[in-house]
Amino acid sequence: MNRAVAVARIQLTNKWIYLWIPLIILASSTLISLAIFAMIPGDASNIISGSGQAVMWYFFALGIQSMTLLFPFSQALSVSRRAFYIGTIGLFSLVALALAVLYWVLGLVEQATDGWGMKGAIFAIPWIAEGAWYTQILFYFAVTILLFLLGFWSSTIYKRWRTVGLTAALVGAGAVLLGIVALITWREAWASVGAWIVELTPLSLAGWVLATGALLALTSYATLRRAVP
């Protein structure tokens, strides 16, 4: 267990990866959004900016790098695959939680300042911000960790089966989605799918996102067990 903790601490020996770069991305994307809000003429209300995603996509890239760079390095430090996995996913879960709390706090600031004085929305995205505080945090946490795990999962497959395997996995995932769409069409079930989507709450959506993340996390571990650096 303490070797898993050591794996987490390794990633914190460089302050750029988990601290400065995410903060720079967050600050600069927010500033750009604010500048755009300021430039929009008139008295438009509720302009929603998607810039809050920027940091999450950085974590998607970090998910990839965890496998392609950190994993080989951890092998050189004689870390078992299990300790690498627990340390990396564990650290990342904490970072995702911290980011989710930060988004929630920034969302509160945003609402208190009437959208940064410009009626803009970056962190308090309408539908989600209507939920309870824990729903908002859970939602941001779930989305962040899903993106990280998507990167981690895909590069785990790449590490184990290289380009052929990754292509097959992505094509396979596409085929499964297509099959689901075909099934829904065949069963003429689009109306109930629509009803299901309408009935989704931020909390239940977060639950589905988390479940998908958990599935990726489990399959990543099974794949990682036999991956080579």
Added chain:
Amino acid sequence: MTAGTANVIETRNLTRRYRDQLALDNVDLDIAGGRIYGLLGRNGAGKTTLMSILTAQGFESSGEVRVFGEHPFENDRVLRRLCFVRESQKYPDDFTAANAFASAGLLYPNWDAGFAASLAEEFSIPVKRRLKKLSRGQLSAVGVVLGLASRADITFFDEPYLGLDAVARQIFYDRLVEDFAEHPRTIMLSSHLIDEVALLLEHVIVIDSGRIVLNDDAENIRGSAVTITGTADVVEAFIAGYPVLHREALGSLVSATVEQRLDDAGRREAAELGLQLTPVSLQQLIVRKTLQADGAEKPSGTAATDSLEAFR
């Protein structure tokens, strides 16, 4: 094979098959430990594959592996006593050498930060610069520092000198020997610069096309072959019955390398016959043995049969 024997590494019928080739072919190895071992062989002979499997970075296709009596896979008890920095080791993006050394300090129980710092200075590693900006030689030096300062019970060096200049290589060899004297452990050094490392090695394992072709104390190997030069018929008469590793003819002169330890009587006889005896360097011997194992070189006549017979 029984667990808990004195050997630090044991393998039986260890085989690694890639799609179209055998990287390791039924390797049986017993390594007693506490010495500096040379794992020598050509590029692609299976050196890295073997070290990868011994450290559970890679996987065997079949056969048995025991390191400290246990299989190393997912075995923290064993893994924490091993160190294997690959020749093309990858590091996290934006990592500096200082970050890498700090990380090693978190995971290697015997890590010596002071030693790492002094080595980094000797190798002129810019420890605050990002690793992806370092030259090939500086990157190799980072791997060397990780290996030496980890003081792991078994430390593997995989072609550690790539890109290192002659001075840096000498620093590596000197520090390795000094530190080994103070902290005895098992060192396995893979190399194809055989003559350069020959003096460091106490035991030599030669691997070729996935097979162990030589596994002996360096002392035994050094005197185990001799090159005899003289007139063709005299040389041929003298070496009759000896296993011939190599034979070169230049006019009426023949120079034959035989895998035979000559005693004093033999040496005196050679001198009386006017034959010249030259010692065979470890590198020459290994090249000859490897070529012979490959069947790439086909000595002529009966000598070929002799040498192959002897080899078996």
